[in-house]
Amino acid sequence: MTDSASRRVPRNVREKPAYQRLYADLRSELEEGRFADGARMPTEAELSERYGMSRQTVRRAFQDLVAEGLVYRVPGKGTFASNFLRHGHYVRSIGAIEDLQAFAGTEMELLQRIELRSEEEIARRLELPSKVVAALVLRRLYEDAPFGLTRVFLPPELGQRLAESEALPTKGPGTVIGALESFMPGSIAGANQVITAVPVPPDVAPQIEYGAGQPCLRAERTYFDAHGTPVELAVSFYNPDRYAYRLQMRRRAT
Amino acid sequence: MTDSASRRVPRNVREKPAYQRLYADLRSELEEGRFADGARMPTEAELSERYGMSRQTVRRAFQDLVAEGLVYRVPGKGTFASNFLRHGHYVRSIGAIEDLQAFAGTEMELLQRIELRSEEEIARRLELPSKVVAALVLRRLYEDAPFGLTRVFLPPELGQRLAESEALPTKGPGTVIGALESFMPGSIAGANQVITAVPVPPDVAPQIEYGAGQPCLRAERTYFDAHGTPVELAVSFYNPDRYAYRLQMRRRAT
DNA sequence: AAGTGGTCTAGACCACCAT
DNA sequence: TGGTGGTCTAGACCACTTC
Structure with missing residues (x-):
C-alpha cells in the first residue's frame, strides 16, 4: 500500500x-x-x-x-x-566552447577553400605523423564589415571529410567547429587558447580593413576531442577597432 | 528494525x-x-x-x-x-576567478600607493554616487622582470579599508582581489573582462620595459560581488613578449 | 540478458540562521 | 524553535551499450 x-x-x-x-x-x-x-x-x-x-x-x-x-x-x-x-549581455555559458561556436550575429566568408599543405610545425602541434595538413582561410564579418581573419588547420582526413560534407558554406553564419560538430557530434570536448598582441601581418591588414603595422589581437586556439587528441588549430587576427575579446568569469561552484 | x-x-x-x-x-x-x-x-x-x-x-x-x-x-x-x-599545464578552475587570484609564480610591486582621486567615468562604471574613487598602480613581475602594469580603482570606502588593512604589500606575491578577499571573504563573485590590443601608452612603456608605440595587450576587468555591485575596476597593459593571455575552455557539463 | 550511466523518490540527519 | 540549504541513503525505473 x-x-x-x-x-x-x-x-x-x-x-x-x-x-x-x-x-x-x-x-x-x-x-x-x-x-x-x-x-x-x-x-x-x-x-x-x-x-x-x-x-x-x-x-x-x-x-x-x-x-x-x-x-x-x-x-x-x-x-x-x-x-x-x-551588467551587460550575459552569456549563457561563460568562457565555454559554445561561445566560440556561437559568435552571434556574425558571418563567415571563405577566402581559401580547403587544401592540403606541408606544414611541419603545424603538423607537429596537431600530433600528426606526417607534415601534411588540411588548411583553409576565412574572414569573419559583422554587419558586412570584416573584423577578423582566421587560418584553420585540420588533420588531412578530417579536412577531407569536411570538404565532402559541404557543411561549411562559402559565406554565411557558422563556424568551422560548428561544421565539424554537425557530422561528428560531441567530437570537440575542449580547447586551449592563447591571446596576445602583435603588429598586424601585411597580408592580413587589408583583409580586415586595418592600417598596416597597427596593433592587432592574435588568438591561437587548439581544439581537442575527449581523448585529448588535437582536432583543429586556428590562428586568428582581429581588428581591435571592431572586436574585443570578452569573457565573464565567476567563482567556482560549491 | x-x-x-x-x-x-x-x-x-x-x-x-x-x-x-x-x-x-x-x-x-x-x-x-x-x-x-x-x-x-x-x-x-x-x-x-x-x-x-x-x-x-x-x-x-x-x-x-x-x-x-x-x-x-x-x-x-x-x-x-x-x-x-x-596538453600543457592544466589549470584547475578553467577561466574562473581563482585563476586571476593565483598568477602563480609572479610578484606585484606597488608603484603608487592608494589615494583618492576624482574620476568621473571610472566612478560611473563603479556605480558610485560621487566622482571620487580610490586608485593605485602596480606592476607585475616574473623572475624580477616586469611584464604588466595595472591601474586599480575601488570605491573610496573599500580603498580606505584596504589601506588600513595593510593586506597589500609594497612588493611580493599576491593580488588586489586576493587582499580584498582576505578581509572580506566571498566578497567577489564574478568578473567581466575585455581584452584588446592597443599601442602601449608612452608612460606605461618604460614600466614594462617595452618599446614605445608597440602593440600591447590591454585587459580591463570589472569585479562584482554576489549582488552584482561593482567592487573593483582594473586596467592592465601587458608586454606581449613576456605575457600572453591563456585560457582553457571545455564543453558545458551535462 | 547483463551492465552502464541518467533520472527520480521518500525519507533522514546535520549545521546554520532567524525568531 | 522552526526553517533553510547541505549531505546521504536505499531503492526504483529508464535508455542505451555490450555480449
Missing part, C-alpha cells in the same frame, strides 16, 4: 528531465528580473510542493543555476539572484 | 563530505595517469561498494570531475579520463 499516490510520473521519451524544466522556468523568471534586488527565491520545499517533484530534483535544478552564477545560496537563509544580468 | 547495519556513518564536524573525499581520491589517481589511454574508470556500483557509500554520493563526486573536464561519461559504456592533462 505504499503505492499509487505519490508515485513518480513516468517520463515520455524525448521529453526533458524534470529538473531541466524547473531550471528553465526559474531561469526565465530570473531573466525577467523576478527576484531582483536581493529578494529571496522560493525554497526547495516550496518548489518541491508546487512542481510535485522531490526535493533532490529541485536541488538538481538549482545546481545548474549556481554553476552558471545566476544564483547563490546561503545555508540557513535561502537562495538569491546574483544580478549579474544587470 | 530497519536499522543498525547499512546505516550511514555520522560525519564529524569539520570533516569533509564523503563525496569530496572520493572526488579527491579519483582526482589524485587521474593526475597519476591511472586511467590514461582510454581505460575505463571504476563504475558507480563498484565505487559505491568499495567506499561503502550510496550510488548517489558516488555520482556527486563524478559530477565535479565532469564539471572540471577531467572526465567524461558515456551512458551504457562507462566513465573515461579526458587526458587534458597531457
Whole structure:
C-alpha cells in the first residue's frame, strides 16, 4: 500500500528531465528580473510542493543555476539572484566552447577553400605523423564589415571529410567547429587558447580593413576531442577597432 | 528494525563530505595517469561498494570531475579520463576567478600607493554616487622582470579599508582581489573582462620595459560581488613578449 | 540478458540562521 | 524553535551499450 499516490510520473521519451524544466522556468523568471534586488527565491520545499517533484530534483535544478552564477545560496537563509544580468549581455555559458561556436550575429566568408599543405610545425602541434595538413582561410564579418581573419588547420582526413560534407558554406553564419560538430557530434570536448598582441601581418591588414603595422589581437586556439587528441588549430587576427575579446568569469561552484 | 547495519556513518564536524573525499581520491589517481589511454574508470556500483557509500554520493563526486573536464561519461559504456592533462599545464578552475587570484609564480610591486582621486567615468562604471574613487598602480613581475602594469580603482570606502588593512604589500606575491578577499571573504563573485590590443601608452612603456608605440595587450576587468555591485575596476597593459593571455575552455557539463 | 550511466523518490540527519 | 540549504541513503525505473 505504499503505492499509487505519490508515485513518480513516468517520463515520455524525448521529453526533458524534470529538473531541466524547473531550471528553465526559474531561469526565465530570473531573466525577467523576478527576484531582483536581493529578494529571496522560493525554497526547495516550496518548489518541491508546487512542481510535485522531490526535493533532490529541485536541488538538481538549482545546481545548474549556481554553476552558471545566476544564483547563490546561503545555508540557513535561502537562495538569491546574483544580478549579474544587470551588467551587460550575459552569456549563457561563460568562457565555454559554445561561445566560440556561437559568435552571434556574425558571418563567415571563405577566402581559401580547403587544401592540403606541408606544414611541419603545424603538423607537429596537431600530433600528426606526417607534415601534411588540411588548411583553409576565412574572414569573419559583422554587419558586412570584416573584423577578423582566421587560418584553420585540420588533420588531412578530417579536412577531407569536411570538404565532402559541404557543411561549411562559402559565406554565411557558422563556424568551422560548428561544421565539424554537425557530422561528428560531441567530437570537440575542449580547447586551449592563447591571446596576445602583435603588429598586424601585411597580408592580413587589408583583409580586415586595418592600417598596416597597427596593433592587432592574435588568438591561437587548439581544439581537442575527449581523448585529448588535437582536432583543429586556428590562428586568428582581429581588428581591435571592431572586436574585443570578452569573457565573464565567476567563482567556482560549491 | 530497519536499522543498525547499512546505516550511514555520522560525519564529524569539520570533516569533509564523503563525496569530496572520493572526488579527491579519483582526482589524485587521474593526475597519476591511472586511467590514461582510454581505460575505463571504476563504475558507480563498484565505487559505491568499495567506499561503502550510496550510488548517489558516488555520482556527486563524478559530477565535479565532469564539471572540471577531467572526465567524461558515456551512458551504457562507462566513465573515461579526458587526458587534458597531457596538453600543457592544466589549470584547475578553467577561466574562473581563482585563476586571476593565483598568477602563480609572479610578484606585484606597488608603484603608487592608494589615494583618492576624482574620476568621473571610472566612478560611473563603479556605480558610485560621487566622482571620487580610490586608485593605485602596480606592476607585475616574473623572475624580477616586469611584464604588466595595472591601474586599480575601488570605491573610496573599500580603498580606505584596504589601506588600513595593510593586506597589500609594497612588493611580493599576491593580488588586489586576493587582499580584498582576505578581509572580506566571498566578497567577489564574478568578473567581466575585455581584452584588446592597443599601442602601449608612452608612460606605461618604460614600466614594462617595452618599446614605445608597440602593440600591447590591454585587459580591463570589472569585479562584482554576489549582488552584482561593482567592487573593483582594473586596467592592465601587458608586454606581449613576456605575457600572453591563456585560457582553457571545455564543453558545458551535462 | 547483463551492465552502464541518467533520472527520480521518500525519507533522514546535520549545521546554520532567524525568531 | 522552526526553517533553510547541505549531505546521504536505499531503492526504483529508464535508455542505451555490450555480449
